[in-house]
Amino acid sequence: MTKIYNRVALIGLGLIASSMAWGIKRGGLAAEVTGYARSAETRETAREIGLCDQVFDSAAEAVKDADLVVLCVPVGVMGQVAAEIAPDLKAGATVSDVGSVKRQVIADVAPHLPDNVHFVPAHPLAGTEHSGPTSGFAELFDNRWSLIVPPADADRVAVDKVISFWEGLGSNVEEMDPDHHDLVLAVTSHTPHLIAYTMVGVADDLRRVSESEVIKYSASGFRDFTRIAASDPTMWRDVFLNNKDATLEILGRFTEELFALQRAIRRGDGDHLHDYFTRTRSIRRGIIEAGQDTDAPDFGRGKAT
Amino acid sequence: MTKIYNRVALIGLGLIASSMAWGIKRGGLAAEVTGYARSAETRETAREIGLCDQVFDSAAEAVKDADLVVLCVPVGVMGQVAAEIAPDLKAGATVSDVGSVKRQVIADVAPHLPDNVHFVPAHPLAGTEHSGPTSGFAELFDNRWSLIVPPADADRVAVDKVISFWEGLGSNVEEMDPDHHDLVLAVTSHTPHLIAYTMVGVADDLRRVSESEVIKYSASGFRDFTRIAASDPTMWRDVFLNNKDATLEILGRFTEELFALQRAIRRGDGDHLHDYFTRTRSIRRGIIEAGQDTDAPDFGRGKAT
Structure with missing residues (x-):
């Protein structure tokens, strides 16, 4: 596998993010994976099991210098998290998410992002009934579908990199509009x-x-x-x-x-x-x-x- | 395992009956298993895969000399099948069923049975989404529950034999009233x-x-x-x-x-x-x-x- 991003930041460290972390490692998709979770207990667990290269105590630190930032938090707090990380995003970075709802997430997140970052929403259709940082496994996305829901004016290169990233995680990929x-x-x-x-x-x-x-x-x-x-x-x-x-x-x-x-x-x-x-x-x-x-x-x- | 019945007749040869046939063989629960299915194609398949010791072309022949007769047909035709086999039942035989509904089945079947046979309705809570004579397997009932729903005046010895039979098939057993x-x-x-x-x-x-x-x-x-x-x-x-x-x-x-x-x-x-x-x-x-x-x-x- 080819490296697609230099640094990937995972915000929220539940089932999906932890599966992504192991999947990124399996596929060699990034040189470095950073992580952040709101709960100190989750961060501690993530560190113990070696889930990311670095787990930070703030979202701001985790997204610094990241080429891809993936919001892996419940849909209801996506907007709030976007506002929190916006000042620290690298120019040219791509922000994505894994939310199960797209229209509302786009409405909540997009207004907070600076003009010099790309927003490419996504949704991997995979999961299990388990949750938390220890529930992830690299194979979760294998042969599952991931839907990419880019805005009409999205940067094609940024979209194609997100597609390659999900394919690297084992997914089949399709583009779709939010509604x-x-x-x-x-x-x-x-x-x-x-x-x-x-x-x-x-x-x-x-x-x-x-x-x-x-x-x-x-x-x-x-x-x-x-x-x-x-x-x-x-x-x-x-x-x-x-x-x-x-x-x-x-x-x-x-x-x-x-x-x-x-x-x-x-x-x-x-x-x-x-x-x-x-x-x-x-x-x-x-x-x-x-x-x-x-x-x-x-x-x-x-x-x- | 000890033999519980000499001859067991299975009327209807779908998922449940075919699993019972293999389970009876596994546990040595009967000296002989006979079978009958309404469809000639099902009977042919059953013969090809050696599902019972003998597959007969009529229900009357299959139940002849049987110590236990189990009705494994859809709930809606239980009464009709009971009427069909009633004249050929051996004195002292036990008739049981595997229907998923008990009150109506008891109402439909009981009136047809002669006084000299025991009626001990049962319901194994096991199944898969597959059906037909080739879908059965001996392990279907292992650690699953089978409910025995005997009438108030049931012969205790006959009930206990049905219980031992289902335990021999791997089930846990409980008695319950029909409603x-x-x-x-x-x-x-x-x-x-x-x-x-x-x-x-x-x-x-x-x-x-x-x-x-x-x-x-x-x-x-x-x-x-x-x-x-x-x-x-x-x-x-x-x-x-x-x-x-x-x-x-x-x-x-x-x-x-x-x-x-x-x-x-x-x-x-x-x-x-x-x-x-x-x-x-x-x-x-x-x-x-x-x-x-x-x-x-x-x-x-x-x-x-």
Whole structure:
């Protein structure tokens, strides 16, 4: 692999940033990686596990002389962090981010950045239900998609370097405009997460079925929901607050379909149910053929121990 | 393992029955296993892969001389199959089933059975998204729960043999009454499946996000839903039609919570969202501690190829 940047600064050291740090090392994509996290405990952990070449106690120090600065913080604080680092950015540097929402992040971040830096927003579609600086691993982005959402007037050289960077981390890359990005993510990620959180909350809340029953009997379907409903609460709160329009639109479509199925159950309309359930099988096949999931039964879960 | 029955007959040869056949062989739980499936193609496949000692062309032949007859057909045809086999059941035999709904199945099956056979309904909480006679494997029930739902006046010896049989297949066993069973399953299985089917259907239906986008970007959460939404449509149609009351009750609770979260998104109430998302994390930990799922990130999915 060729070095793409001299110094990369990661602001925020959670699952995505820590996976990037290991991935940059694996690919030799930068001469040096610096890091900063707001929490002293996270910084300490990052230092202990050797996550970056240097972990600084302020964002300002971390971004100094960096050629690429990646904001890896919850969507709700992107603007604030951009304001904090703006005075210390190197002329000609590129600022990027990994936020799950793009329109609002662009609106929050862009106004703070000086004219002599490039802004190239990005979003790697990868993650696990784990969070924090110890949860990262270099392979997280392998064969996953990363979406690059550059402004219309973006510097082409800066955009192409960000693309090469994500390809170097193992990703497939596609460019997209912010509104379409937010709609696609509302369908493939945000609404599914909200629904999973809701279902797990209902099960937890139901006094007539004990929590131990919910846990013991979870292998009958429920446990698949609990994985994504175990994701970082702050990150997801910010996603919903900042992708309000698209999420509410898809939720509306979801409840419409759910009510139609509910009505079919109430009326005993087996054909409606059977037709619906048949149609949904083919999408799964598409996902497996596209290499985005395993065909092994139960996701190839290890045997329960 | 000790032999528990001399001859076991499996009526219906899908995922559950084929896993039972291999599990019976693994555990030496019966001297002989016979099988029957309505479809000639399924019977042919079963014979080719040596699924049972004998596969018969009629249910009547398969149940003849059987000490245990297990109905492994969709919930909606249990009554019809019971009527079909009733004249050929051996005196003193036990009839069981593996249906995901118990109250309605008991109501459908019991009236057809002669007085000289025992009826011990059961439900192994195990499965994968695959179906058919080639999808079974002996380990399916290992460390999973099987619920036994005997009538109040059931013969204790017959019940205990069914319990030993499921333990021999690797299961943990618990007894439960039919109404509680149907409620617990509505929470842990039926409603989650309906919601997953709905979400996958919405994604499929949305013209502004192409199917190829849904597939490419599914790793961001959506793909977890597609697994259970790929399950057998006939089985699931029958589950919802036959567990109508409990499913509609839990769906009502689900939409109530979903609307509260939707309202929080619309009003920008981040605290409501954050509190809800924090609470749901602990259930996941409980499931992992109970050995009902893996803690490996992404269910330990193999690397995409």
